[in-house]
Amino acid sequence: MEKIITITLNPSLDKGTTVNGIMPEKKLQCSNPILEAGGGGINVSRALHHLGCNSTAIYMYGGYTGDKLNVLMQEAGVECVAFMIAADTRENLIVVDTIVNKQYRFGMRGVELTEDEWQKPLNYLEDNTGYEYVVASGSLPPGVPLDFFGRVAAIVQKKGAKLIIDTSGEALQHAVSEGVFLIKPNLAELSHLNGTEELKEDDVIVAARNIITNRGSEVVVVSMGGQGAILITKKETIKIASPSVELKSTVGASDSMVAGLILGITRKYDWKNTLKLGIACGSAATMNEGTALCNKKDVDYLFSQM
Numbered sequence: 001m002e003k004i005i006t007i008t009l010n011p012s013l014d015k016g017t018t019v020n021g022i023m024p025e026k027k028l029q030c031s032n033p034i035l036e037a038g039g040g041g042i043n044v045s046r047a048l049h050h051l052g053c054n055s056t057a058i059y060m061y062g063g064y065t066g067d068k069l070n071v072l073m074q075e076a077g078v079e080c081v082a083f084m085i086a087a088d089t090r091e092n093l094i095v096v097d098t099i100v101n102k103q104y105r106f107g108m109r110g111v112e113l114t115e116d117e118w119q120k121p122l123n124y125l126e127d128n129t130g131y132e133y134v135v136a137s138g139s140l141p142p143g144v145p146l147d148f149f150g151r152v153a154a155i156v157q158k159k160g161a162k163l164i165i166d167t168s169g170e171a172l173q174h175a176v177s178e179g180v181f182l183i184k185p186n187l188a189e190l191s192h193l194n195g196t197e198e199l200k201e202d203d204v205i206v207a208a209r210n211i212i213t214n215r216g217s218e219v220v221v222v223s224m225g226g227q228g229a230i231l232i233t234k235k236e237t238i239k240i241a242s243p244s245v246e247l248k249s250t251v252g253a254s255d256s257m258v259a260g261l262i263l264g265i266t267r268k269y270d271w272k273n274t275l276k277l278g279i280a281c282g283s284a285a286t287m288n289e290g291t292a293l294c295n296k297k298d299v300d301y302l303f304s305q306m
Contacts, residue, residue, distance in 0.1 A: 003132040004048065004055035004262060006041030007121055007152065010110040010141040013065045013072075014038035014251070016094040016290030022104065030095070036291040037072040038092060040138025040166060043255030044262070045078045047281060047293045053263050056081060056131075058121050060113065063088030083120040087111035094251055094290060103249055110141035118144045125155045133262060136175070137166040137255060150174035165217075166258050168192075176216035182265075183211075184221045184258060208232040221261060221275065223254065223282070231275040238272050242279055243302050248289045256294040257282030276306050 014037070017030040037046065045057035058081045061069050066089035073080050093106040125134070134156050136149050145151075149165060153175050156163040162181035165172060168189050176183065176193060191199040193216075194207045201224075208220035212234055222230045228241040260281030264274030280302040284294035 003130065004053070004135065004266070005125075005131045005133070006045045006055055006057050006135045006137065008039040008041035008057065008059040008138050009113070009118060009121070009144055009148070010090070010139045011037065011039030011042050011059045011061065011069060012090045012092045012108070012110075013069050014092045014094060014291045016096075016249075016251075018096045018098050020097075021099045022095070022097045034290050035068065035072060037069050037076065038252075038291060040255055041135055042073070042078075043252045043293060044135050044137055044166075044259045046076055047252070047256045047259035047285070048263060049076060049078050050294060051259065051263055051281070051296050051299065053259075053266070054079065055135075058124060059083070060085045060117065060120075061089050062086060062111065065089040065091055081124060083117065085111070085113060085117045087113075094249070096249075096289070103251075105251065110139065112143040113141055114143060118148065122148075122151055122155065125152065125159070129159060131159070131161055133162050133164065133181075133266065135164045135166070135258060135262060137164075137258060139167065140171050146170045147174040150178040153178035153180050164258065164262060166254065176211060179215050180217050182219040182221065182261070183217045184223060184254075184261070186223050186225075190220075190222055204230055205232055205237055209234075219271075221278065223257060229257070229275060229279055231271055233271060236271055238275055240272075240275050240279055240306065242283050243306055245283050245287050245302070247286050249291070250286055251291045252293045253282045253285040256285035259294070260299070277303055280306060 015033040017033045019028045019030045045055045048055045056079045062085040090108040090110050095104045164182045165175045166184045220232045230239045257278045260278035264277040281294045284298035
């Protein structure tokens with residue numbers, strides 16, 4: 001077993017295409033679609049593989065779309081533990097209007113999971129040992145209790161491993177209530193965790209330290225899009241701006257950033273270089289079209305320039 005495990009309860013078969021102008025009531029001629037396996041944890045595992053780091057991706061799949069998802073994961077060379085479900089895996093559509101160079105992202109809600117289905121990843125974590133880091137990323141599909149990631153946190157702590165969470169809303173709140181190693185909220189998600197409607201940048205450090213003091217998380221990385229990110233621990237505060245790149249797609253940028261953070265942690269980088277690597281990976285993902293995520297060449301270049 002790889003020492004890094006990613007969990008994706010709401011994976012997707014992502015279809016990326018381009019069109020020369022989007023207009024209503026017209027038959028639009030699109031380019032041949034590019035298919036990729038998608039969903040938070042799956043994207044993290046794919047990005048890690050691009051960077052030369054192995055992981056085990058745990059995810060759910062079902063129907064013909066799930067079969068295609070499995071094929072894509074095998075082609076990607078990622079070690080997988082896939083649990084079959086009754087419903088078809090959801091599909092997402094990403095369309096780029098080449099006239100205005102704007103990206104449109106159509107995300108489907110996801111299929112409902114039964115208790116027997118969503119319990120399988122938890123059983124896997126309980127029944128196995130040897131993993132050091134678990135990355136729980138993405139949304140919870142219908143039918144899954146909001147405290148699911150909190151249950152993951154409890155198991156991971158019992159196993160002596162570390163949990164990294166990248167989700168939102170009540171699912172994130174439950175995980176933080178249980179206690180995790182690292183969370184990566186944006187400003188809106190951090191505001192929600194602190195029970196406020198909106199946080200200004202000046203309030204970020206206080207809000208993050210509040211979570212750390214209450215032992216909800218040891219490390220808080222607040223992503224701020226094109227402005228970069230802030231990493232806060234009990235003793236350190238590090239802010240790094242994003243490098244200037246040509247933006248082609250934002251799909252998977254957040255997941256690529258998580259991949260960079262976990263890679264920096266496993267390489268025993270200090271927090272400054274861990275954050276630099278995370279931002280380099282997130283920025284590198286935006287340089288590629290569709291759902292291609294980051295690649296090592298772009299990451300290495302950006303990291304060296306930051």
